[in-house]
Structures are given as structure tokens and as C-alpha cells.
Amino acid sequence: MQPAAGTPVLLVGVDLGLPHFDGELEELGLLAKTAGLAPVARITCKRKAPDAALFVGSGKADEIRTLAAMHGASEILFDQALSPAQQRNLERYLELPVNDRTLLILEIFAQRARSHEGKLQVELARLQYLSTRLVRRWSHLERQTGGIGARGGPGEKQIELDRRMIGDAIKRTRDRLVKVKRQRSTQRRQRERRDTFNISLVGYTNAGKSTLFNALVKARAYAADQLFATLDTTTRQLYLSGAGRSVSLSDTVGFIRDLPHGLIDAFQATLQEAVDANLLLHVVDASNEDFPEQMAQVERVLQEIGAADIPQVLVFNKLDALGAAQRPALLQDHYEVAGQSIPRLFVSASTGEGLESLRELLAARLLAEADAMPPGAANELPGESS
Known part of the structure; x- marks a missing residue:
């Protein structure tokens, strides 16, 4: 998601029959503004269940593409959580960046965290979210040449390298958070005494x-x-x-x-x-x-x-x-x-x-x-x- 203030976004909500559906997308709009985005249009639809490929189905996806072009939206923002495959398919179909409520909240937390602990916690959550989206974040997934010399073995796919790097970063962040939790625990014990x-x-x-x-x-x-x-x-x-x-x-x-x-x-x-x-x-x-x-x-x-x-x-x-x-x-x-x-x-x-x-x-x-x-x-x- 682009952090630049005023990025025009189209808000999308899908009513799946849940009691808390926000038909006016008011809360999503507030979240978008808090993150520095500018909602320019809103669209909702009703479905019994999410479409496996596009979450909203191809007909509604066509409406979203038309509405985004009409209002000059440069990003699509869903009020529900999208699977990595749905996110990737929507971006290809709409030819625009597509993000969901989960990433929006993570972005706000990343902007607002001030303490060392808060920054670590946000970083961990972001890494965990991105680890499931490697399939759409990188297109350079051809197998890398491995071994020494020109006759190297098949090597390791770039996505495997990326996944391992994110896994290492998650482990390091968790280890640092454990130390912070230990310090908080000591402070709590002092208060209890x-x-x-x-x-x-x-x-x-x-x-x-x-x-x-x-x-x-x-x-x-x-x-x-x-x-x-x-x-x-x-x-x-x-x-x-x-x-x-x-x-x-x-x-x-x-x-x-x-x-x-x-x-x-x-x-x-x-x-x-x-x-x-x-x-x-x-x-x-x-x-x-x-x-x-x-x-x-x-x-x-x-x-x-x-x-x-x-x-x-x-x-x-x-x-x-x-x-x-x-x-x-x-x-x-x-x-x-x-x-x-x-x-x-x-x-x-x-x-x-x-x-x-x-x-x-x-x-x-x-x-x-x-x-x-x-x-x-x-x-x-x-x-x-x-």
C-alpha cells in the first residue's frame, strides 16, 4: 500500500450475511483516511459466500474496474480479508493494486507505533502477513542456478529464498519481543510486590x-x-x-x-x-x-x-x-x-x-x-x- 497522503482509493464491501456488515463502509473510510488515503467512491454487493477466485465474482469485478476508472482511483480497498490467491487474481483482473482491511490496519499500526515494543509488535505482524503473500509479491520465481562453476545444480527457487529470509526475520523479531516481555513481566512483579x-x-x-x-x-x-x-x-x-x-x-x-x-x-x-x-x-x-x-x-x-x-x-x-x-x-x-x-x-x-x-x-x-x-x-x- 502506498503511504502517500491523498492516494485515491475505491472502497469495496461484500455483505456475506453477517450482522456487523457496514453497508455505508463508514469505518473502512475512517481507517483509509487515518492511513493517509483518500476514498473517492464506494461500492457494495451481496453474496452468500465469497467467490473462490475473485471474492466478488467477475461481473462485480467489471463494475469495480469501471467505477475505479470513472473516479480515478489508483488502488482498491476491500473491507474483508482476502486470501493471497484472491488478492493476486483481483490485481491481474483489475490491473490495479488491491489491498484488504487487514493490511490497512497493519499499515496504520506501523505509522503510529512509537515505543520500541510497539514497533517490534507491528513488524512481527507485518512479516507474518507478508509471509503468506510471497506468491503475489514477487514475479522473479524462476529457479536460480546453484553449485560452483557452470554446471551447477538446480539450486533454490527465489520464492524459497524469500520465504526463508522472512522466516529468519520473524524468528529474530520474536526473540527480541521475548526480551521485552521479560522486562514487562519484571515491572509487573514489582507492582505486585x-x-x-x-x-x-x-x-x-x-x-x-x-x-x-x-x-x-x-x-x-x-x-x-x-x-x-x-x-x-x-x-x-x-x-x-x-x-x-x-x-x-x-x-x-x-x-x-x-x-x-x-x-x-x-x-x-x-x-x-x-x-x-x-x-x-x-x-x-x-x-x-x-x-x-x-x-x-x-x-x-x-x-x-x-x-x-x-x-x-x-x-x-x-x-x-x-x-x-x-x-x-x-x-x-x-x-x-x-x-x-x-x-x-x-x-x-x-x-x-x-x-x-x-x-x-x-x-x-x-x-x-x-x-x-x-x-x-x-x-x-x-x-x-x-
């Missing part, structure tokens, strides 16, 4: 997690009204006056529909902060009418990384973006998720409304945790402020 209560912010991308994080701990973590504004985990101390002590608050990467499995695997070290938390603040964009589906996507990822059983508090953010008719009568209640009743608060991280109630709820949870400890253990908890 200090009996720190760990809270992690999780939620769908662009739900306002970083804005809420900054408002609670007065930090300067990067926050913007865009997808994946935060990729690297940031941890700060949050002092809760109602409990008379500090807790550890972590801002984690946002989740998204169809998050590439390679990214879930590669970002295991980053998401480990959520796995090791005592409490999850599940931040939800209350102004987004698709919030139930977004919550379900977050729950699926939490299940996949082993964090589904950690206690949660739902924080319905962006209260200021709700109209008078949409504003809830109660700013604090309970909401049912997967058959469980979970505490819910409505807040506005931008204006500060509801944040004091959130602090009070967290303090109450902390005191309840202390009461559940063996006699005398609570007296050892630190009460330092940040």
Missing part, C-alpha cells in the same frame, strides 16, 4: 479512552478524534482521595472489528496489561448508535486474550455528544452484558461531567478489595499520591 491495584482502560477504538486517561491522571498521552490514536500502553498512578491511596491506571490499544489475528498475537505483551488488571474500565462511545456491536467486539477480544473474567465497569463516554432526547435519566445504573449485570456510568471525558462519580466508584471498589484481604494486609497498602 507493592500490592498495587491495577486498572486498565479497554474499549473500541475512538471511544475516548486516551481522553479519559488524560482527564483522570492529568497526563499528556496522545488523544485525537481518529482510529487507533493510541497504540502503546501508558501507565500512570491515579490517586483516589476516597480510598486514601493510589492505583495504577493503564491506557491500552483500542480494539476494532475483525482485528487481524496476527496483531492479537503480536500485541499480546501490550494487551497483557489488560490480562493482569484487577479491574477493567470498558470505555464505550455512547454517541455511536452501533455501540452494542462495538461492545461485543471488545468482549470477543477480551475472551481471546484471556481477560473475559476480569471484573468490569462500563464507562459510557461522550455524554456531551448526546442530544437532549438521548440523554439518560440516570447517569449511574447497571447494564447487562452476556447475562451479567455490570455497573455503568455516563461521563464526558472532554467536559469532565461524571468523572467525580467515576472516582468515587473506583474508590469504593478499592476499599471493598481491601476489606476482602486478610486482617492486617490492608494496612500494608501504600497511600502515596501521584
Whole structure:
């Protein structure tokens, strides 16, 4: 994918009967803009199953080619994941670069990663993705001459060399990530020895997690009204006056529909902060009418990384973006998720409304945790402020 800003792209979505199909391709358009691309047209179609060769079939592929020429699109972007063969066949048929949602998310992560760990994780995911696409990335696959002198043996195919090189790069990156994970594990053990209560912010991308994080701990973590504004985990101390002590608050990467499995695997070290938390603040964009589906996507990822059983508090953010008719009568209640009743608060991280109630709820949870400890253990908890 070309990283140049403003590259005109045609967005393609295929409705396969799944409940989360985005008929307007709004999220794909936001992802494309976040990556520096410029959507110029959109097209959708309905199929019972993907076409094995072209994903959309030859008739719809002809429509895509015509529409791309009409709007001057220089790249085609699919909202679904394409197989390497489908991607190759589409590029030959359309005579344009074709990419999918998976590579788009990987490109955004590559642009946004700032920490050493984040860059390693993105690199690993990209290498794993490219390793399955060698069949289309290189056309120089004729067998290379091997041996010494003019009568060498058949040698090794270029694709085999490329695959081996990528395999070596994946191994090196994994080894480097193991060291980073070991360092994170040491830091976590140090926090555990200090009996720190760990809270992690999780939620769908662009739900306002970083804005809420900054408002609670007065930090300067990067926050913007865009997808994946935060990729690297940031941890700060949050002092809760109602409990008379500090807790550890972590801002984690946002989740998204169809998050590439390679990214879930590669970002295991980053998401480990959520796995090791005592409490999850599940931040939800209350102004987004698709919030139930977004919550379900977050729950699926939490299940996949082993964090589904950690206690949660739902924080319905962006209260200021709700109209008078949409504003809830109660700013604090309970909401049912997967058959469980979970505490819910409505807040506005931008204006500060509801944040004091959130602090009070967290303090109450902390005191309840202390009461559940063996006699005398609570007296050892630190009460330092940040």
C-alpha cells in the first residue's frame, strides 16, 4: 500500500450475511483516511459466500474496474480479508493494486507505533502477513542456478529464498519481543510486590479512552478524534482521595472489528496489561448508535486474550455528544452484558461531567478489595499520591 497522503482509493464491501456488515463502509473510510488515503467512491454487493477466485465474482469485478476508472482511483480497498490467491487474481483482473482491511490496519499500526515494543509488535505482524503473500509479491520465481562453476545444480527457487529470509526475520523479531516481555513481566512483579491495584482502560477504538486517561491522571498521552490514536500502553498512578491511596491506571490499544489475528498475537505483551488488571474500565462511545456491536467486539477480544473474567465497569463516554432526547435519566445504573449485570456510568471525558462519580466508584471498589484481604494486609497498602 502506498503511504502517500491523498492516494485515491475505491472502497469495496461484500455483505456475506453477517450482522456487523457496514453497508455505508463508514469505518473502512475512517481507517483509509487515518492511513493517509483518500476514498473517492464506494461500492457494495451481496453474496452468500465469497467467490473462490475473485471474492466478488467477475461481473462485480467489471463494475469495480469501471467505477475505479470513472473516479480515478489508483488502488482498491476491500473491507474483508482476502486470501493471497484472491488478492493476486483481483490485481491481474483489475490491473490495479488491491489491498484488504487487514493490511490497512497493519499499515496504520506501523505509522503510529512509537515505543520500541510497539514497533517490534507491528513488524512481527507485518512479516507474518507478508509471509503468506510471497506468491503475489514477487514475479522473479524462476529457479536460480546453484553449485560452483557452470554446471551447477538446480539450486533454490527465489520464492524459497524469500520465504526463508522472512522466516529468519520473524524468528529474530520474536526473540527480541521475548526480551521485552521479560522486562514487562519484571515491572509487573514489582507492582505486585507493592500490592498495587491495577486498572486498565479497554474499549473500541475512538471511544475516548486516551481522553479519559488524560482527564483522570492529568497526563499528556496522545488523544485525537481518529482510529487507533493510541497504540502503546501508558501507565500512570491515579490517586483516589476516597480510598486514601493510589492505583495504577493503564491506557491500552483500542480494539476494532475483525482485528487481524496476527496483531492479537503480536500485541499480546501490550494487551497483557489488560490480562493482569484487577479491574477493567470498558470505555464505550455512547454517541455511536452501533455501540452494542462495538461492545461485543471488545468482549470477543477480551475472551481471546484471556481477560473475559476480569471484573468490569462500563464507562459510557461522550455524554456531551448526546442530544437532549438521548440523554439518560440516570447517569449511574447497571447494564447487562452476556447475562451479567455490570455497573455503568455516563461521563464526558472532554467536559469532565461524571468523572467525580467515576472516582468515587473506583474508590469504593478499592476499599471493598481491601476489606476482602486478610486482617492486617490492608494496612500494608501504600497511600502515596501521584
